[in-house]
Amino acid sequence: MSDTTTRGVSRRGFGLLAGAGAAAALTRGDAQATVALTRADAQAAPTPAPARRRAYLGTYTTQPGGGTGIGLAAYRPRSGELASTGVLPGVSNPSFLALSPDRRTLYAVDERARGAVTAVRVGQAGPPEVLGESRGTGGADPCHLSVHPGGRFLLTANYTGGSVCVHPIGRGGVLGEASDVVQHTGSGPDPARQEGPHAHMVVSDPGGRYVLAVDLGTDSVHTYRLDPRTGRLHERARAAMKPGAGPRHLAFHPSGSYAYVVNELDSTIAVCAYDRRAGTLTPGAPLPTLPPGTEPTERNYPAAVVISPGGRFLYVSNRGHNSIATFVVECGGAAVRLVSVTPSGGSYPRHIVLDPSGTLLFAANQKSGTVTVFRPDRATGRPDPVGAAFAAPIPVCVLPV
Incomplete structure (x- = not known):
């Protein structure tokens, strides 16, 4: 109902009644009619549907049944109902996606032996559009990426390659050639999954001061400092997780003082104290991600x-x-x-x-x-x-x- 209407009677009309001294003479029937009119208007007025996001x-x-x-x-947002609006073709194996800080550019990995990353313009009225050329990541099977908080660099983890890659982001979100590729080394006690390094996630800390890379193959989390001039990574610290745990992903507490590392191979999560000034993680005792006594029908x-x-x-x-x-x-x-x-x-x-x-x-x-x-x-x-x-x-x- 607009601000020019009061309980079914317009402000202008109500003013005329009051000026004639008739406002006090409204009968009970008039009042009931006014209330009925108000209810009818409320029922007839369309309720705006929440905007879709x-x-x-x-x-x-490249897999059977894939997209x-x-x-x-x-x-x-109100109901959570999802609906398809189409597909952006021409982007191979986009198994992980990340958005730029200004929400205008979407970045996707190409998880293949010759790994690559692709930029997509999305912050516009029209359909999404691939920007420039895909760029190689210098390693096999990139499985995770994130945008540095400053919006100037894209960080990518190469799973099979066991390395971390940096791409500069140019005007309009276009990607440049890689400015650095850092190769991890080492292995873990699980011969099937830890025969070598497997970088599984790379993300900036909440303050944007350090970059952390989680390596499943070596049971470690690397901390790097990103040089904003050269786009190169310099290792500052390395945290050793429980042998055979297989760290996969982490999430920071909003305070920035703790990080939670989920371990893929032993179904645990570890709370790690985080020194924001030094960029160092101190892992605590891992906790199960399943209730005690749980026996899954397949390995978890x-x-x-x-x-x-x-x-x-x-x-x-x-x-x-x-x-x-x-x-x-x-x-x-x-x-x-x-x-x-x-x-x-x-x-x-x-x-x-x-x-x-x-x-x-x-x-x-x-x-x-x-x-x-x-x-x-x-x-x-x-x-x-x-x-x-x-x-x-x-x-x-x-x-x-």
């Missing part, structure tokens, strides 16, 4: 870890057990406690992520070809499913914006 889906294009490029979708491989915006809850995806573990964060971030384990609504939840508001949790179930959406309970943190599962070809990454 964009989402991007990563997949494998043909980056999936384009939209979701409703935790994949992603995400923390709520306020730092109250931590979520981990369990592939194999097909669940999402919820931890409550305690002692200002220094401790976590498992409080619930919720079915992921599909098979093999490789990637989970919160939307920018922190009110919706998305899970990309790789083997079942579905994306499920949850609404975490504000009091307990437990994710409650909303709506039906969204079908997608081999979804391995989902990026709501």
Whole structure:
């Protein structure tokens, strides 16, 4: 109802009645008619639907049943309902996606033996558009990337290559040739998965001072300093995780004083104290991501870890057990406690992520070809499913914006 109407009578009309001395003479029937009119107007007035927001889906294009490029979708923040809006073809194996700080450019890995990264313009009214040429990452099978907080460099982890790559970002988000490729060395006790280094994630710390690379193959987390003039990485520290744990991803507490490292090979998560000035991690004792006594029908491989915006809850995806573990964060971030384990609504939840508001949790179930959406309970943190599962070809990454 507009501000020029008061309970069914316009301000102008009400003023005329008052000027004639008739306002006090409104009969009970007149008043009832006014209320009825107001209700009728309220029922007739259309309720504006909440605006849909964009989402991007990563997949494998070289596997049977995979997609043909980056999936384009939209979701409703109120209901969590996802709907397909098309595909951006021509981007191979975009298994992980990241957005620039200004949200105008999307970056995708090309997870193949000759690894590459691609830039896509998305911050415009028209359809997404590939920017310039894809750039080689100097290593095989890039599986994760992130944009440095300053927006001038793209950081990529080469899984099979066991290395970390840096690309300068030019005007309009276009990628330049790699400015540095740092090769990790070493191995771990698991001969099948740790025969050599396997960089699985590279991300900047909350202050943007250091870059941390998580290596599954060597059970270590490397800390680098990025030179803003040359785009080169200089190692400052290295944290040793539990042998055979297989660290995969990490998430920082909003305070920046703690990081949570999820371990793929032994189904654990470790709380690490983080020295923001020195960039050093001090790992604590690992905790299981599954309830005591759990016996999955297949081996479990935790994949992603995400923390709520306020730092109250931590979520981990369990592939194999097909669940999402919820931890409550305690002692200002220094401790976590498992409080619930919720079915992921599909098979093999490789990637989970919160939307920018922190009110919706998305899970990309790789083997079942579905994306499920949850609404975490504000009091307990437990994710409650909303709506039906969204079908997608081999979804391995989902990026709501």
